[in-house]
Amino acid sequence: MSARRGVTILGSTGSIGCNTVELVEASPDLYRVEALVANSRVDILADQARRLKARLAVVADETAYPALKDALAGTGIEVAAGAAAVADAADLPADWVMASIVGAAGLAPTLRAIRRGATVGLANKEVLVCAGQLMMAEVKTHGATLLPVDSEHSAIFQVLDVKQHDQVEKIILTASGGPFRGKTREFMSSVTPEQAVAHPNWSMGAKISVDSASMFNKGLELIEAYHLFNMPEEKIDIVVHPQSVIHSLVAYTDGSVLAQLGSPDMRTPIAYALGWPNRIPAPVPRLDLASIGTLKFEAPDQTLFPSLRLAREALRAGGSVAAVLNAANEVSVAAFLARKIGFLDIARVVERTIEGVNHRELLSIDDVLAQDQVARRFAESVIGRL
Numbered sequence: 001m002s003a004r005r006g007v008t009i010l011g012s013t014g015s016i017g018c019n020t021v022e023l024v025e026a027s028p029d030l031y032r033v034e035a036l037v038a039n040s041r042v043d044i045l046a047d048q049a050r051r052l053k054a055r056l057a058v059v060a061d062e063t064a065y066p067a068l069k070d071a072l073a074g075t076g077i078e079v080a081a082g083a084a085a086v087a088d089a090a091d092l093p094a095d096w097v098m099a100s101i102v103g104a105a106g107l108a109p110t111l112r113a114i115r116r117g118a119t120v121g122l123a124n125k126e127v128l129v130c131a132g133q134l135m136m137a138e139v140k141t142h143g144a145t146l147l148p149v150d151s152e153h154s155a156i157f158q159v160l161d162v163k164q165h166d167q168v169e170k171i172i173l174t175a176s177g178g179p180f181r182g183k184t185r186e187f188m189s190s191v192t193p194e195q196a197v198a199h200p201n202w203s204m205g206a207k208i209s210v211d212s213a214s215m216f217n218k219g220l221e222l223i224e225a226y227h228l229f230n231m232p233e234e235k236i237d238i239v240v241h242p243q244s245v246i247h248s249l250v251a252y253t254d255g256s257v258l259a260q261l262g263s264p265d266m267r268t269p270i271a272y273a274l275g276w277p278n279r280i281p282a283p284v285p286r287l288d289l290a291s292i293g294t295l296k297f298e299a300p301d302q303t304l305f306p307s308l309r310l311a312r313e314a315l316r317a318g319g320s321v322a323a324v325l326n327a328a329n330e331v332s333v334a335a336f337l338a339r340k341i342g343f344l345d346i347a348r349v350v351e352r353t354i355e356g357v358n359h360r361e362l363l364s365i366d367d368v369l370a371q372d373q374v375a376r377r378f379a380e381s382v383i384g385r386l
Contacts, residue, residue: 219311
C-alpha cells in the first residue's frame with residue numbers, strides 16, 4: 001500500500017470498532033480516517049476522533065450532539081448527528097469501511113458504502129441475515145467488495161478456493177458452545193444476564209455475548225455464510241469447538257479439510273480485513289499448539305439450543321423469515337438483559353413471532369425495514385403475554 005488508505009468506522013465505540021481504532025492507530029502511515037460513527041458514547045467517540053484526527057465524528061443519538069460539539073470544539077473535526085448523518089458518513093470517500101453498527105440499524109449506512117463501490121469490512125451479520133439477497137445483488141451491481149470480519153467467516157474466506165467452488169463438499173462453522181455448553185435446560189431457565197454475557201473465550205458486547213450463549217449467534221452466522229459464500233444450506237455444518245482455536249474449516253471433495261487457526265482475539269480477523277489483500281501486524285497472542293495440547297469437538301445440542309433449528313428453518317423458508325427471526329431475537333435479547341424475560345424465553349419469543357407474523361418477499365431495503373418493525377412490534381406483544 002503506497003498511498004494512505006481512507007477509512008471510515010461505523011460503530012467505532014463498540015467492541016469491534018475499538019479494536020479497529022487500535023489497529024488503525026498503530027499504523028498511521030497506512031491509514032487516514034474519514035469518519036467515526038457511534039450511537040451515543042460521546043466521550044469515547046470524541047477521544048477517538050482526536051487521536052485519529054478524523055475528518056468527521058457522527059453520533060446517531062441527536063440528543064448527544066451538543067456534548068459531541070463541545071467535546072470537539074476547536075479541533076477542526078466536523079460533527080453531525082442523526083440517522084441521516086450516519087448514512088451520509090458512509091458516502092465519504094473512504095476506500096475501506098468497517099460496518100460494525102449492531103443490528104438492523106446498520107443496514108442503511110452499509111448499503112450506502114456498497115453503492116459507491118467501497119471495500120466493506122462486514123462485522124454486522126444482521127445486514128446479510130435481514131437482506132442477504134438484496135445486499136449481495138448490490139455488491140455485484142456496484143463492484144463493491146465484502147470482507148467478512150466475523151472470525152468464522154474470515155476463516156472460511158481465507159481457506160475457500162473460489163476457483164474450485166464446485167469442489168467444496170461443505171463448510172464447517174465452529175462454535176465455542178458459550179458459557180452454557182453441557183448445562184441442562186433446568187439450569188438455563190434461571191440464568192442471569194451476568195452469567196449469559198460471561199463468555200469463556202471472547203471479549204464481546206452484551207448482545208453478541210447473549211447470542212453466543214443461546215447459539216443464536218451461530219444460527220445468524222449460518223444464514224450469513226449462505227449468502228457470503230453462495231453455499232447451499234445443507235452444505236453448511238456447525239461443530240462445537242470449546243477452545244476457539246480453529247475458527248472454521250472448508251472440506252473439499254478429495255477429502256482435504258482446510259482450517260484457519262489463531263488465538264481467540266478479534267483483532268486478527270479485523271487486521272486481515274483492514275490490510276486485505278495484504279497482511280498487517282496485529283498485537284495478538286501467538287498460538288502455541290504445544291501448550292494447548294488437545295483440541296476438542298462435539299456436535300451441538302439441538303434440543304438445548306433451538307436457535308440452530310430456527311435459523312435453518314428460516315433459511316429454507318426464504319422471504320422475510322430470516323429478517324423476522326433477527327428482529328425478534330434483538331427484541332427478546334434486550335428484554336432478557338433488562339430482566340423482563342428468562343433466558344429460555346428468547347427462543348420462545350422468536351419462534352412465536354416467526355409463526356405469528358405474515359411473511360412477504362423482500363424487494364427493497366424499505367421492505368426489509370418495514371418487516372423488521374412489524375416483527376419487533378409482534379415480539380414485544382409476545383413478551384407482554386409471557
